Amino acid sequence: MPTLLIVEDEAKMRRLLELNLAEEGYTIHVAADAEAGLNQLRQTEVDLVLTDLKLPGMNGLEFLQAVKRANSLVPVIVMTAYGSVETAVEAMKAGASDYVLKPFSLEEIKLVVRKELDVRHLRQENRSLREALGQRYQFKNIIAHSAKMQEVLATVERVAPTNSTVLLGGESGVGKDLIARAIHEHSRRASGPFVKINTTAIPENLLESELFGYEKGAFTGAVTSKPGKFELADKGTIFLDEIGDVPPAVQVKLLRVLQEREFERLGGTKTLKVDVRLVAATNRDLRAALEEGAFREDLYYRLNVVPISIPPLREHKEDIPYLAEHFLARFVAESGKPIRGITPAAMRKLMEFHWPGNVRELENIIERAVALARGDTIDAADIHLDLSPPPAAAGSVPFLPEGMTLEQYEDELIREALRRARGNKSQAARLLGLSRNALRYRLSKIGLAEEVGEEPGE
Ligand SMILES: Nc1ncnc2c1ncn2[C@@H]1O[C@H](COP(=O)(O)OP(=O)(O)O)[C@@H](O)[C@H]1O
């Protein structure tokens, strides 16, 4: 119940108010003069002040100002003698919430007090709601309770409405696709298209025509003309996934689109203009690719206007319980299984894992757990983690074979990867954890580039 402070010098009136308002259930503090009133205000939590405007020791308006200085949010109702309406108006101007003219009925004063407290309550509720909504960046389908993910979303919110190019970095499965889409959905282009292209999913020789389109007869098989992704994304957003794998020839064309917003279709002569916002993603360190010469520096700087790095799941484990519940709800709805929740033991297991595959891996594991669960909860036994050994533990670190230099050893590894991939460069690059361009660069360094050539079937 709210606490009231009554400041009134007339003892009888003070007592009357105290008794009647206490009857309403309020906690009451009383003071006989301004000085005592201010002391009370400093010492106790007060929800409302009811004060006479004629007090000994301090003029009523001065007192009101002192109250506001002590607690600017507390509502103050002033009581003033009939015939001194002007003083009441002055008091309102000085920050009083309401006034009652003496003599008043007790019903009247109870009503005014209740109304003021209701308003205050609503205001507080409003404020906490606004805070809950405003400080927490909330995006549909994105779980982000940790400070690290909140920071990511704060940047997304700031950058989304602009037209700036965004470069998303982060390991596989951290949510780059999800964030790219959120940027589009919170931009002024939201009603326009969102066009995604994954550069590693498209054979190198087709990537250029996918991106920029082609005219009839541009190459064998081009029996009609076709618009590229950039044309399709006009007035919208294009999302270039795995930008680090774009071959040099395409990098040049991308640079031109970014600089001039124009390009030609393959085999075309007409220059096309597009209004497109670019969001790119990479799971590699593009700066390393720069140093190796596999990625154009000028393109890198064009892309890296607003870098957003999404942390791996092991760096924001606080989100695991929320993510787990989120995925559980989804898979339970999809499967129709009557699963109520995740047991504390299962949750502990999830919290302790290092999640090399990030959120995607967590999602898969919850899906599997839901599919396999026999009871009405997900227990530790339903959680099947991939426990293949993490990278070499201390003490058992492999080392260079006797008499070999690092460079020779690296060459050997590259040759071995090519053998295992039967000459397929993309696959070899994947085995080595390199981009195709980085591998191409290394191959040319050891004079292998020509031997391998382009792989047609890819
Ligand atoms: N913060 C998150 N909240 C909810 N789901 C997430 C979150 N991050 C990732 N996911 C989900 O995990 C999966 C992998 O995310 P994705 O965006 O494809 O990662 P990336 O593109 O970085 O490999 C997707 O199904 C995605 O919806």
Ligand SMILES: [Mg+2]
């Ligand atoms: Mg992705």
